Amino acid sequence: MNIDIRNTFQSKTHFIILSALVLALFTGSTVIAKARIVKIKTAADSEKAGYESYRAMDGDPSTMWHTFFGAGDPKPPHAIIVDLGDAYEISGFVYLPRTSGGNNGTIKDYEFFVSNDKKKFGAPVIKGAFTKLNGKNIVKFQKPTKGRYIKLRALSEVNNNPWISIAELTILTEGIHFVSTDSSGLIIETPETETELQYEILRRDINRREHISRHAEQTFHLQSLILESDRDPLDVVLRRTKILVEDLKQMPGAPNLSKYENQLKDLQAKSSTAGFEEIEARYQLFEKAYKLRRKITFSNPLLNFDKILFIKRHRATFNHMCDQYYGINALPGGGLYILSDPFGENPQVKEILKNSVVEKGRLKGQKLTDGSFVSPGLSYDGKTIMFAYVECKGDKAHRHHTDPSKGHWHEGRSYHILKVNIDGTSLEQLTDGTWNDFDPCWLPNGRVVFISERRGGYLRCGRVCPTYTLFDMNPDGSDIRCLSPHETNEWHPSVTNDGMIIYTRWDYIDRHGCTAHLPWITTPDGRDSRVVHGNFAPRELRADMELDVRAIPGSHKFVATGAPHHGQAFGSLLVFDPRIEDDDAMAPVKRITPEVDFPETQGGAQVYGTAWPLSEKYYLCVYDPTMQPGIGSQGKNPLRGRYGIYLVDIFGNKELIYRDPEIACQSPMPLRPRPRPPVLPDKSVRVAKGQPAEATLALINVYDTLTPWPLDMKIKSLRIYQILPMSVPSGAPPHETSLREPTAGDSVVLARYVLGTVPVEEDGSAHFSVPARKELLFQALDEKGLAVQSMRSATYLQPGEMLVCQGCHEPRHRAPKSLKNIPIAMRREPSKPTPDVDGTNPFSYPRLVQPVLDKHCVKCHQDHPKEAPRLDREVVVKGRQKWYASYHSLAPEYGFWKYGHRHRTIPGKYGARASKLYDILQKGHYDVELSQEEMHRITVWLDSCSIFYGVYEKEGGIAQLQGKIVFPTLE
Numbered sequence: 001m002n003i004d005i006r007n008t009f010q011s012k013t014h015f016i017i018l019s020a021l022v023l024a025l026f027t028g029s030t031v032i033a034k035a036r037i038v039k040i041k042t043a044a045d046s047e048k049a050g051y052e053s054y055r056a057m058d059g060d061p062s063t064m065w066h067t068f069f070g071a072g073d074p075k076p077p078h079a080i081i082v083d084l085g086d087a088y089e090i091s092g093f094v095y096l097p098r099t100s101g102g103n104n105g106t107i108k109d110y111e112f113f114v115s116n117d118k119k120k121f122g123a124p125v126i127k128g129a130f131t132k133l134n135g136k137n138i139v140k141f142q143k144p145t146k147g148r149y150i151k152l153r154a155l156s157e158v159n160n161n162p163w164i165s166i167a168e169l170t171i172l173t174e175g176i177h178f179v180s181t182d183s184s185g186l187i188i189e190t191p192e193t194e195t196e197l198q199y200e201i202l203r204r205d206i207n208r209r210e211h212i213s214r215h216a217e218q219t220f221h222l223q224s225l226i227l228e229s230d231r232d233p234l235d236v237v238l239r240r241t242k243i244l245v246e247d248l249k250q251m252p253g254a255p256n257l258s259k260y261e262n263q264l265k266d267l268q269a270k271s272s273t274a275g276f277e278e279i280e281a282r283y284q285l286f287e288k289a290y291k292l293r294r295k296i297t298f299s300n301p302l303l304n305f306d307k308i309l310f311i312k313r314h315r316a317t318f319n320h321m322c323d324q325y326y327g328i329n330a331l332p333g334g335g336l337y338i339l340s341d342p343f344g345e346n347p348q349v350k351e352i353l354k355n356s357v358v359e360k361g362r363l364k365g366q367k368l369t370d371g372s373f374v375s376p377g378l379s380y381d382g383k384t385i386m387f388a389y390v391e392c393k394g395d396k397a398h399r400h401h402t403d404p405s406k407g408h409w410h411e412g413r414s415y416h417i418l419k420v421n422i423d424g425t426s427l428e429q430l431t432d433g434t435w436n437d438f439d440p441c442w443l444p445n446g447r448v449v450f451i452s453e454r455r456g457g458y459l460r461c462g463r464v465c466p467t468y469t470l471f472d473m474n475p476d477g478s479d480i481r482c483l484s485p486h487e488t489n490e491w492h493p494s495v496t497n498d499g500m501i502i503y504t505r506w507d508y509i510d511r512h513g514c515t516a517h518l519p520w521i522t523t524p525d526g527r528d529s530r531v532v533h534g535n536f537a538p539r540e541l542r543a544d545m546e547l548d549v550r551a552i553p554g555s556h557k558f559v560a561t562g563a564p565h566h567g568q569a570f571g572s573l574l575v576f577d578p579r580i581e582d583d584d585a586m587a588p589v590k591r592i593t594p595e596v597d598f599p600e601t602q603g604g605a606q607v608y609g610t611a612w613p614l615s616e617k618y619y620l621c622v623y624d625p626t627m628q629p630g631i632g633s634q635g636k637n638p639l640r641g642r643y644g645i646y647l648v649d650i651f652g653n654k655e656l657i658y659r660d661p662e663i664a665c666q667s668p669m670p671l672r673p674r675p676r677p678p679v680l681p682d683k684s685v686r687v688a689k690g691q692p693a694e695a696t697l698a699l700i701n702v703y704d705t706l707t708p709w710p711l712d713m714k715i716k717s718l719r720i721y722q723i724l725p726m727s728v729p730s731g732a733p734p735h736e737t738s739l740r741e742p743t744a745g746d747s748v749v750l751a752r753y754v755l756g757t758v759p760v761e762e763d764g765s766a767h768f769s770v771p772a773r774k775e776l777l778f779q780a781l782d783e784k785g786l787a788v789q790s791m792r793s794a795t796y797l798q799p800g801e802m803l804v805c806q807g808c809h810e811p812r813h814r815a816p817k818s819l820k821n822i823p824i825a826m827r828r829e830p831s832k833p834t835p836d837v838d839g840t841n842p843f844s845y846p847r848l849v850q851p852v853l854d855k856h857c858v859k860c861h862q863d864h865p866k867e868a869p870r871l872d873r874e875v876v877v878k879g880r881q882k883w884y885a886s887y888h889s890l891a892p893e894y895g896f897w898k899y900g901h902r903h904r905t906i907p908g909k910y911g912a913r914a915s916k917l918y919d920i921l922q923k924g925h926y927d928v929e930l931s932q933e934e935m936h937r938i939t940v941w942l943d944s945c946s947i948f949y950g951v952y953e954k955e956g957g958i959a960q961l962q963g964k965i966v967f968p969t970l971e
Contacts, residue, residue, distance in 0.1 A: 083148065293655070385421075491503065698765070
């Protein structure tokens with residue numbers, strides 16, 4: 001696509017006046033310059049963010065309406081509908097194609113309709129083909145036609161592209177100039193009923209048949225695709241209803257569907273005799289088929305519950321995976337609700353907290369009436385609900401400080417966790433403070449896991465975004481404990497069928513920030529945290545994120561939402577099977593809703609969300625098909641999301657259960673007791689906060705790897721790093737820690753320091769102690785102490801934890817080799833890490849590297865300034881690159897800061913081994929003779945991604961430039 005719109009006038013008012021004057025010249029009107037301006041509304045079947053339909057009538061020819069372009073471009077016909085607000089005599093219209101950037105999207109063949117009924121436009125008033133590609137096309141009717149609604153239907157595009165664009169559409173009515181309001185509607189024909197909506201969605205899917213079929217191999221059930229035999233929505237609904245009936249008949253407790261089967265056969269027979277061109281007749285059959293399918297759907301024996309718990313809430317005002325859960329971005333409105341008789345003729349909605357008053361906590365005595373709700377969690381006995389609530393009161397300012405014991409927000413702008421009985425009694429506030437606490441989930445042992453900002457730290461790319469990770473507490477809010485000291489964000493914990501916690505973690509050390517926010521599992525006490533799949537997958541091959549992961553009853557599989565990085569927790573539904581070997585792509589993953597591409601990575605829309613599995617085939621979820629691709633990208637956005645509660649199946653059927661036209665519904669779940677998974681023992685040793693704690697790690701065989709080691713490589717030791725979380729916002733940090741890794745995009749390189757090294761035995765085994773509750777990264781070192789392999793991920797252990805690793809990033813689905821002998825390292829006590837040289841803990845280029853340069857290099861380089869780069873310690877400032885002159889000279893060309901791979905480390909091509917500097921020093925550089933320790937200092941620096949600072953804060957950075965020892969404020 002070629003989009004290039006340039007502003008050439010000072011204001012929209014100028015455009016409106018100019019348009020009126022020019023139109024007068026073209027049409028011969030004598031009164032148009034005095035035209036009364038009337039505000040109108042527009043709607044379209046497709047639009048791109050920044051090119052919404054209202055721009056076609058905003059009086060500004062430098063803007064335009066443009067249909068979506070990207071993955072799965074919907075093909076013509078496309079239409080724009082205009083509501084004039086009242087009936088007017090219309091004598092014609094003017095179509096102005098785009099005014100710059102070529103003529104992509106310029107309409108060729110068209111039909112124009114005028115009507116007083118927006119649902120029935122009848123025959124076109126006029127149809128034809130536009131002839132002017134670079135100017136106004138003036139179309140006059142044979143006689144004026146009166147109506148309130150107009151529709152311009154674009155049948156084709158001049159270059160046979162799938163796009164349509166309009167710079168300006170002017171409706172010719174004497175004395176009136178129509179100008180749009182700054183908002184658009186979506187969906188062609190503006191359907192008012194659910195039947196009409198589903199008809200239009202299926203019609204759109206049929207137009208995208210070829211694109212949707214590209215997902216066939218990744219689709220959970222092929223019936224959810226659009227098949228070659230599907231001519232129109234009637235064909236689709238009949239086919240999918242038939243497979244639904246067949247599936248329901250095979251289920252335990254299956255209902256008698258013979259009556260419905262006969263009705264379905266009758267509709268199929270009538271469909272076969274109704275010609276494809278008989279649009280009205282086939283639509284009437286579609287209405288009957290839709291109503292029949294609804295009855296069949298609600299006969300499902302899995303729907304053996306009579307109440308649904310859910311919340312109402314507005315979408316967050318800022319579209320980003322992190323910001324959606326900051327209370328400052330919440331809009332007031334919504335609450336906790338129960339939908340009774342959800343599958344009957346007249347479902348009833350009850351607000352649980354309508355008469356409830358908080359009985360405990362800072363909010364005691366108050367009603368929760370002016371805030372926002374998120375993430376309800378139901379106890380296993382079905383009697384108690386936990387949820388997060390923000391008051392939406394107080395200032396929205398971020399509190400800048402480096403004290404990890406304090407949060408960053410006004411308490412009235414932070415989500416806090418509360419609980420209440422399902423009848424609205426015993427409403428209690430459990431958490432409070434200046435942190436966001438949300439996503440409470442009951443654990444089988446009676447405790448509650450949740451997400452909190454209490455760990456401290458910020459994300460590493462772009463803005464003020466505090467991180468949040470896993471915590472747990474007693475159900476009364478006491479004994480809050482950090483389960484995850486991970487340095488960046490985590491989301492949506494739930495419990496697996498075997499009693500583990502599954503959640504989403506963002507894991508992107510030394511790699512691109514828009515990757516690796518995928519499922520991880522851990523024990524309920526935070527031990528043995530490990531990725532499920534996809535942690536090193538290229539972004540374009542799968543969804544950015546897998547959120548709202550839930551175990552499917554009676555299955556090894558899980559359901560999740562494939563969601564965007566720069567968006568909210570909505571997208572396309574998927575299912576994954578952890579038993580299938582990860583291929584760094586989609587092998588374990590199948591699409592439940594293939595008609596919706598994954599947002600952002602594949603251009604899809606934020607359509608589905610918060611799925612609750614009833615089985616592998618049937619799910620409660622929320623759904624809004626009017627969400628458009630490309631809309632809702634990062635930043636402020638007015639879209640509210642008209643999410644209703646639906647029952648969806650893997651065959652492509654979607655049945656509306658409930659929708660509130662004023663506010664979105666989210667997180668539907670059956671309101672009933674459910675089986676409690678097994679209780680796993682708590683093996684983490686309790687250690688007082690702030691007190692040191694240890695854990696033990698064993699490695700069976702370092703040579704057991706996913707990627708082979710270099711030939712004849714001997715690994716002699718492991719180097720252990722602690723990764724440090726960002727303690728300051730990353731949007732404008734006081735200084736850059738180092739050169740940024742090229743594939744990491746806008747991500748700050750994490751500070752780190754060396755905890756020490758431990759030996760690896762001849763058989764590849766290791767056994768050693770590590771500090772608990774610290775984020776750790778390991779490197780495998782050769783006999784010279786050079787890194788051969790390094791992690792681009794991290795791990796941590798809990799106090800007292802004993803963790804055994806099979807190998808060094810070995811294939812996770814391969815069974816461990818049987819051991820004839822106990823590994824050598826396991827026959828002895830665990831090794832204690834041997835500390836490294838000064839300048840490695842805390843890390844400091846001024847203390848680690850510069851002394852070597854001062855002793856051996858600086859004078860010679862100063863004596864030959866034209867031939868040799870500067871290697872002195874003078875601070876040279878280039879923006880936020882506040883480094884020594886020596887670092888500016890060495891790191892970019894001679895250091896190691898480019899991994900050479902977007903996601904993984906290549907064994908033997910990392911750090912000092914892959915750097916020019918080490919090669920030069922090994923071969924000999926004039927008469928420079930470094931001691932073993934001095935060479936080691938250089939290699940440790942190169943193996944540490946050639947970082948400069950070991951701290952993030954301004955004061956610490958200044959002190960490090962002065963050569964002082966500075967410890968990080970947040971670990």
